[in-house]
Every structure is written in C-alpha cells, then in structure tokens.
Amino acid sequence: MTDKFSLKSTYGIGVDIGGTKILVLIADDSGNVVLREKTKTSRDIDEIIDTVCSYIKKTGIPFQQIAGIGLGVPGRVNSRKGLALDSPALQWVNLELKVLFGKKLGLPIFVHNDVSLAVMGERWLGNGKNSDNIFYLAVGTGVGSAIITNGEIIEGFNFSAGEIGYFIDKNDIQEGRKNSFLDFGTFERKTSGTTLDEKGLEYGYSPPKLFEQYRSNNLKVIPIIKDFVLDISIAIANVISLINPEIVIIGGGVSESMGCVIEEIKSCVKNLNPIPTKIELSKLGGEAGAFGGIACVFEEVKKLKKSGG
Amino acid sequence: MTDKFSLKSTYGIGVDIGGTKILVLIADDSGNVVLREKTKTSRDIDEIIDTVCSYIKKTGIPFQQIAGIGLGVPGRVNSRKGLALDSPALQWVNLELKVLFGKKLGLPIFVHNDVSLAVMGERWLGNGKNSDNIFYLAVGTGVGSAIITNGEIIEGFNFSAGEIGYFIDKNDIQEGRKNSFLDFGTFERKTSGTTLDEKGLEYGYSPPKLFEQYRSNNLKVIPIIKDFVLDISIAIANVISLINPEIVIIGGGVSESMGCVIEEIKSCVKNLNPIPTKIELSKLGGEAGAFGGIACVFEEVKKLKKSGG
Numbered sequence: 001m002t003d004k005f006s007l008k009s010t011y012g013i014g015v016d017i018g019g020t021k022i023l024v025l026i027a028d029d030s031g032n033v034v035l036r037e038k039t040k041t042s043r044d045i046d047e048i049i050d051t052v053c054s055y056i057k058k059t060g061i062p063f064q065q066i067a068g069i070g071l072g073v074p075g076r077v078n079s080r081k082g083l084a085l086d087s088p089a090l091q092w093v094n095l096e097l098k099v100l101f102g103k104k105l106g107l108p109i110f111v112h113n114d115v116s117l118a119v120m121g122e123r124w125l126g127n128g129k130n131s132d133n134i135f136y137l138a139v140g141t142g143v144g145s146a147i148i149t150n151g152e153i154i155e156g157f158n159f160s161a162g163e164i165g166y167f168i169d170k171n172d173i174q175e176g177r178k179n180s181f182l183d184f185g186t187f188e189r190k191t192s193g194t195t196l197d198e199k200g201l202e203y204g205y206s207p208p209k210l211f212e213q214y215r216s217n218n219l220k221v222i223p224i225i226k227d228f229v230l231d232i233s234i235a236i237a238n239v240i241s242l243i244n245p246e247i248v249i250i251g252g253g254v255s256e257s258m259g260c261v262i263e264e265i266k267s268c269v270k271n272l273n274p275i276p277t278k279i280e281l282s283k284l285g286g287e288a289g290a291f292g293g294i295a296c297v298f299e300e301v302k303k304l305k306k307s308g309g
Numbered sequence: 310m311t312d313k314f315s316l317k318s319t320y321g322i323g324v325d326i327g328g329t330k331i332l333v334l335i336a337d338d339s340g341n342v343v344l345r346e347k348t349k350t351s352r353d354i355d356e357i358i359d360t361v362c363s364y365i366k367k368t369g370i371p372f373q374q375i376a377g378i379g380l381g382v383p384g385r386v387n388s389r390k391g392l393a394l395d396s397p398a399l400q401w402v403n404l405e406l407k408v409l410f411g412k413k414l415g416l417p418i419f420v421h422n423d424v425s426l427a428v429m430g431e432r433w434l435g436n437g438k439n440s441d442n443i444f445y446l447a448v449g450t451g452v453g454s455a456i457i458t459n460g461e462i463i464e465g466f467n468f469s470a471g472e473i474g475y476f477i478d479k480n481d482i483q484e485g486r487k488n489s490f491l492d493f494g495t496f497e498r499k500t501s502g503t504t505l506d507e508k509g510l511e512y513g514y515s516p517p518k519l520f521e522q523y524r525s526n527n528l529k530v531i532p533i534i535k536d537f538v539l540d541i542s543i544a545i546a547n548v549i550s551l552i553n554p555e556i557v558i559i560g561g562g563v564s565e566s567m568g569c570v571i572e573e574i575k576s577c578v579k580n581l582n583p584i585p586t587k588i589e590l591s592k593l594g595g596e597a598g599a600f601g602g603i604a605c606v607f608e609e610v611k612k613l614k615k616s617g618g
Contacts, residue, residue, distance in 0.1 A: 133466040147552070149465070153591045154458045156553025157442040160584050161458075166550035168543060168581050169478040181583045185550075204554060241475035241494075242551060243456070244465025272477050275469050 010301070011061055013069040013107075014121075014293025015052060017041065019089035019141070022048065023289040024055050026231060029067075029298045031125045035059045037286075043090050044099070049104045067301050068108035070293025071097055072117035076159045082111040085159060088182055110296045114289050115146040115162060116153050118282075120299075121292030122249050123148060135245040136282075137164065137236065140252035143188040147242055160185035165192075167235055190231045193254045199224050211257040229261050233268035240269070240277050251282030320370055321612070322360055322378040322416075323430075323602025325423060326350065328450070329397035331357065333364050334599040338376075338607045340434045344368050345596075346497040352399050354406070358413045377417035379602025380406055381426035385468045394468060397491055401581050418603045423598050424455040424471060425462050427591075429608075430601030431558050432457060435592035444554040445591075446473065446545065449561035452497040454538050458552055474501075478546050499540045502563045520566040538570050542577035548584050549578070560591030 009028045015074065016023045018041060026035040037055050042048055057077055075087030082098020084090075112120070119128065119136035128134040132151035138144045145164040147154040154161045159261040165185030168177070172186045179185050196207040203220055205213060214225040236248050250258060250265075258265075258281060266279050284291050313543040316338040325332045326352060335344040346364050351357055365375065373374045384396030390406020393399075420588060421429070428437065428445035437443040441460035447453045454473040456463040463470045474494030478484070488494050498504055512529055514522060523534040531547040545557050559574075567574075567590060575588045593600050 025330075030379040131466075145551070149458065149463045149470075150461055152459055152461075154552060156458070157555035157586075158553055159586065161551065163550045163553070163584065166582055166584070167547050168550075170480055170539070170543065171478075173539075173543075173581070179581065179583055205611040230479070230482075234479065238476050238547065239551060240474045241477075242454070242470065242548060243463060244467055244472070246466035272482070272488065273475055274488055275467065275472065275475070277466075287426075 010065055010067045011059075012067050012294035012297035013052065013056070014072075014117075014290035014295075014297075015048075015069060016072040016117065016289035017048065017074070017090065018114065018294065022051070023287065024052060025287065025294060026055065026059055026061070027291075031291070031294070034061070035047075041124035043092070045095065045100050049101060053105065056307070063106065066107055068110060068297040069101060070117065070296040071101065071109065071111045072289040072293055073097065073111065073112035074114045074305070077111055077113045077116075077155075078159055079110070079112050079116075079153070079155060082109055084111065092136070108297070108300065110293070110300060111155070112292070112296065113146065113155075113159075113162070115144045115152065115282045116155070116290035117290075117296065118251055118284075118288035119146040119148055119249070119292065120153070120295045121284050121290070122251070122282060124295035125291055126288060127246050127249050127280040131246045133241050133244070133246040134250045135236075135243065137232075137248065137250050138252035139191060139232070139250060139254040139258075141183065141193050143192050143252075145239075147243060147245075149245070164235060164239070169234075183227055187231070187235060188261050191228055191235075193252075196224070196228065196254065207254055207259040211260055215260040225261065229264050229268060233265050235274060236250070236265070236279065237269050237272035240273050240275050244275060245277060247278040247280060249280055249282050251288055253286070255281050256285060319374050321376050321603035321606035322361065322365070323381075323426075323599035323604075323606075324357075324378060325381040325426065325598035325602065326357065326383070326399065327423065328383055331360070332596065332599045333361060334596065334603060335364065335368055336600075336603050340600070340603075343370070350399070352401070352403065354409055355413075358410060362414065372415065375416055375440040377419060378410060378414070378419065379605040380410065380420045381423035381598040381602055382406065383423045386420055386422045386425075386464075387468055388419070388421050388425075388462070388464060388485065391418055393420065417606070417609065419602070419609060421462070421463075421601070421605065422455065422468075422471070424453045425464070426599075426601035426605065427560055427593075427597035428455040428457055428558070428601065429462070429604045430534060430593050430597035430599070431560070431591060433596060433604035434600055436558050436580045436589040437556050440555045442555040444545075444548050444552065444557045446541070446557065446559050446566075447485070447561035448500060448502065448541070448559060448563040450502050451493065452501050452561075454548075456552060456554075458554070473544060473548070476547070478543075489562065496540070496544060500537055500544075502561075505533070505537065505563065516563055516617040517566040520569055524569040534570060538573050538577060542574050542581060545574070545588065546578050546581035549582050549584050553584060554588060555584060558589055558591050560594070560597055562595070564590050565594060
C-alpha cells in the first residue's frame with residue numbers, strides 16, 4: 001500500500017456528515033486524494049467513528065501521519081468547543097463531537113457547520129482560491145449559506161450566521177408567509193430543491209429536468225425558473241450590499257443543474273447592485289464540505305506551527 | 310490646566326469628519342472627556358490638522374501623553390493603509406490621511422469609515438459594550454451600516470461592506486427603482502432622513518415632528534411612519550438572518566427621534582425572524598463616531614502592548 005502515499009507527507013481527513021450520506025476524503029496537503037468513500041448516514045456516533053477508522057486502515061497510512069479530522073455537520077455548531085448544538089437532520093443536541101472522536105481516535109478534531117466547511121473547501125481548492133472574502137450559497141434540499149470575511153468564518157453570536165433561508169420581503173408579509181424555527185424559511189420556500197421538486201411535479205419534471213426544459217424554451221417551465229433566478233439574484237445582491245465579498249459561490253445539489261442560468265444570475269445581480277462582484281458555481285460540488293474538512297485541518301496545523309506549538 | 314488631566318494617563322483623540330461638521334473628542338482610556346469641540350467641516354486637510362492641533366494645545370496635554378488619533382471619514386476607507394478611497398461628501402479621492410496627519414502631528418493615526426467608527430464607539434461605551442457581534446444601522450441624511458463580527462470590523466473586499474442603502478426587493482424592481490453609484494440606494498430612498506423630510510414637507514413636518522405626530526395619532530402621518538418601521542424592520546430581520554449579531558444598534562440623526570417606534574421595531578423584527586436578537590437605539594448618539602476614534606486608538610495600543618511592541 002505504500003504506493004498510495006509518501007511516508008514524508010501528512011494527511012488530513014474530511015468527513016461530511018449529511019442527512020442521508022457521509023462522505024469521507026483523505027488527502028495530503030496538496031489535495032491529492034488517497035481515499036474517497038461514501039456511506040449511508042448513521043445517527044450513532046460510534047458507528048461513524050468505526051467507519052472512519054476502517055477507512056484509515058484501508059489506506060494503510062499510520063495514524064502518526066494523520067494531522068487531524070475535519071467534521072462537517074448540518075445544523076448549528078460551536079466550532080470552538082467542537083460541539084454540535086442542534087442538528088435536526090441527525091437528531092443530535094449538544095453532542096460533543098470533538099471529545100467523542102478525539103477520545104476514540106487520538107487525533108485533533110475540528111467540527112464545523114457543513115456549509116461553513118464547504119466554503120473552506122472552495123477557498124482551498126475551488127473557486128474561492130485564497131480569497132479572504134467569500135459568500136457561499138448552498139441550494140439543496142434546503143437553502144443555507146456561509147461567509148468568510150477578513151479571512152475567517154463568521155459563526156455569529158448564537159452560531160446561526162448564514163441562515164439566509166429566513167430572508168423575507170414585503171410580499172412575503174403581505175401574503176402571510178412567516179419564518180419559524182425548524183421550519184423552511186420564507187426564502188427557502190421559494191428557492192430550495194424541495195420547492196423546485198414540488199413545482200416540477202405538476203409537469204413530471206425533477207429539478208435537473210426543469211433546468212433542461214428551461215434551456216429548451218419549454219414555455220410552461222420558463223416562469224418557474226425565471227422566478228427562481230430572480231429570487232436568488234435579489235438575495236445575492238443584498239448579501240453583496242451588506243458584506244461586500246470578493247466572490248459569491250453557488251453550491252449545493254441544485255447548483256449542479258444551474259449551468260444554464262448562471263450567466264442570467266450574473267447579469268441580474270449586476271443590474272441590482274453596482275458593487276462589482278464575481279459570481280461562480282461551486283467547483284468542488286458535493287465534495288466541497290469534505291475538502292473543507294481537510295483544509296481546516298491543515299490550516300490549524302499551520303497556525304500551530306506559526307505559534308511554535 | 311493640570312487639573313484637567315492626570316499626568317500618569319494617556320489620552321486618545323477621536324475626530325469625526327462629517328459632511329457639514331467635525332466633532333473632536335479627547336478622552337482618557339476610561340472615556341473621561343477632557344475636550345469636546347465641534348467646528349464646520351473643511352475639505353482642506355491642513356486646516357483640519359491645524360484645528361485638531363489647536364484643540365490639543367487648548368487642553369494643555371503634552372503630545373507624549375497622547376496615544377494617537379482615530380479619524381472617521383464618510384465614504385470608503387482602506388483602514389490598513391489609512392487611506393480615504395472616495396468621500397463624495399468631502400470630494401476626497403485616494404487621500405493619504407494617515408500619512409498627512411502622521412507627518413504633521415507625529416502621532417499614530419488610525420482611519421476608518423465614519424459608521425465603522427460609530428460601532429466601535431458603541432462597543433466601547435455604548436449599547437454594544439464588549440460585544441464581538443454588533444450590527445449598527447445609521448439612519449441619517451442617508452442610510453449606512455457597519456458590522457463587527459468575531460470582534461472585528463468587516464470592511465469587505467472593496468471596502469464597501471455595510472452599503473445597506475442598496476438593499477432591494479421585488480417591489481423595487483417591479484416599480485422600476487434601481488441602484489447606482491453615487492446615488493441614493495433603493496432602501497435609502499425609503500428610509501433616510503432625506504426621504505422623511507420630503508414626505509413630511511407636504512404637511513409642514515420635519516422628521517422629528519413626524520415621529521411626534523405619529524405618537525399623537527395624527528392619521529395623515531401614521532402611514533408614513535408605519536412604512537418606515539416596516540422597511541427598517543425587514544432590513545434588520547434580513548441582516549440578523551445573515552450575520553446573527555448579538556445586538557442591533559440604530560444610530561444616526563433620525564434615530565434621535567425614534568424612541569416612540571423602537572418597541573414597534575423590536576416586535577416587528579421578532580415576528581419576521583425567530584433568531585433572538587437585542588435591538589437598541591444608539592447610546593452615544595452623534596458622538597458615537599468620535600468616541601469610536603478614541604476606542605480604536607486604545608485598542609491598537611493594547612494590541613501593541615500584547616505583541617511586545
């Protein structure tokens with residue numbers, strides 16, 4: 001197995017724990033992947049740890065050559081404490097992930113919200129390369145976001161930053177739409193994959209098919225996608241006004257079908273906001289979070305080396 | 310004059326350069342003010358420096374006891390370089406304030422956008438005391454904002470963060486309202502003092518009078534202020550979704566008349582967004598920026614001491 005890695009290198013592990021599957025990547029500090037595995041999600045933390053452990057063994061890399069593990073969790077995370085505060089998708093509340101993983105594996109563990117991890121991945125190897133000011137919009141089953149400013153992830157006072165699903169406007173209020181905890185937000189209800197699913201159902205189209213039909217000028221589909229493009233563009237324009245990122249990256253499952261509307265979004269945002277800002281689709285796609293886990297491991301290693309630790 | 314200050318203390322100077330007037334405060338590191346002066350704005354930088362110099366002499370404090378000067382400028386500022394990038398109100402472009410002030414006064418100079426300085430003032434002595442996550446909304450002639458997250462001011466990639474005046478929604482688009490550089494933004498056109506001025510003119514009311522009449526249930530005025538409250542509340546709710554501040558502080562000239570609507574804004578925001586967030590009017594009012602100038606001087610001194618400089 002020694003052909004898979006160099007004995008001189010160190011490796012990082014990224015574990016993106018999603019609502020339905022877990023993606024594990026092991027790579028060196030240049031992003032060369034030595035292991036890429038996907039498995040079904042478990043809520044049992046010991047089972048997840050055992051799975052990660054078996055993957056490490058599979059690579060043959062000795063534990064001493066592993067710099068750490070970066071974990072991504074859907075939900076609110078206190079990254080300083082390595083604590084999953086609440087993850088409705090996994091039914092976790094105040095779960096001490098850092099302690100549990102660390103105790104069993106004896107490795108440095110870093111825990112972040114999954115979307116925060118995705119933006120770190122894009123900064124390392126994706127479309128936000130080396131930028132200190134990135135906004136990442138995740139359009140998937142739900143809609144979330146993550147922010148890097150001044151080179152740092154913003155978690156917010158209650159670790160709730162990035163909850164763009166709650167964006168609301170006067171029309172929402174006039175039409176009685178509301179935001180409440182544990183429910184889809186007003187913006188999310190307009191732009192998520194779930195909503196596109198529902199809207200496409202009438203015509204028998206999945207979200208990818210909707211975008212395909214839009215490109216083919218299917219008149220029934222055009223208003224659905226036009227609305228989607230406008231809603232997404234308004235939100236991006238407002239984010240730009242507030243935090244002035246260098247680049248906006250659109251990721252998440254739905255973004256994989258958005259190639260045919262990205263130029264439209266760019267030109268719409270440009271019409272809404274005069275601050276010049278790059279807008280791109282995610283480069284790393286569904287692997288952004290797991291790559292971000294590895295990125296945060298190597299960032300911490302760098303910080304430790306700098307401070308002489 | 311020695312009764313005015315202790316020889317053991319050091320002092321900071323805050324200079325808030327506005328479009329019409331300059332406010333200068335000199336205080337010790339507990340915020341005890343030894344000088345408070347207001348003068349008409351000048352675009353001539355030498356004149357401003359001479360004025361500040363004459364104020365210092367007036368206090369009798371020796372220059373060695375002054376830790377530095379914090380300057381606030383309306384417009385885009387590169388704080389790292391101490392450069393006023395563009396200030397339409399003062400017709401300054403790429404003005405090297407740090408260099409010019411530093412050369413003439415021989416003191417450490419720190420330059421920030423005026424609203425950024427105001428949020429630093431509120432963090433030091435106002436309603437955001439010791440908070441690392443503050444959103445400051447300035448409602449004055451125009452509407453601006455400033456953000457502290459992770460304990461740091463967000464300037465953004467092009468030093469344009471906080472341009473909340475550009476917030477836009479579907480109604481704006483449908484009704485043909487647009488954002489462009491050097492013009493009032495779509496949100497600003499609904500909520501600024503200038504707009505309240507125009508709306509009040511019809512009835513002969515200034516903005517403070519409008520709020521007074523609202524409190525007295527003047528039926529003509531109620532829709533104007535209700536609209537204002539709703540627009541401000543929606544913007545605050547959306548900011549909370551994105552950056553999750555601990556506290557939202559509303560400052561700027563108009564805020565001085567907003568005591569009668571602050572409870573309404575709190576309850577409206579609470580209805581729009583489930584993330585619990587404090588909302589308060591500015592404590593320092595028109596002096597927040599100048600106090601922020603002093604705050605940033607002492608913060609830099611602390612940093613230097615920490616790093617052994």
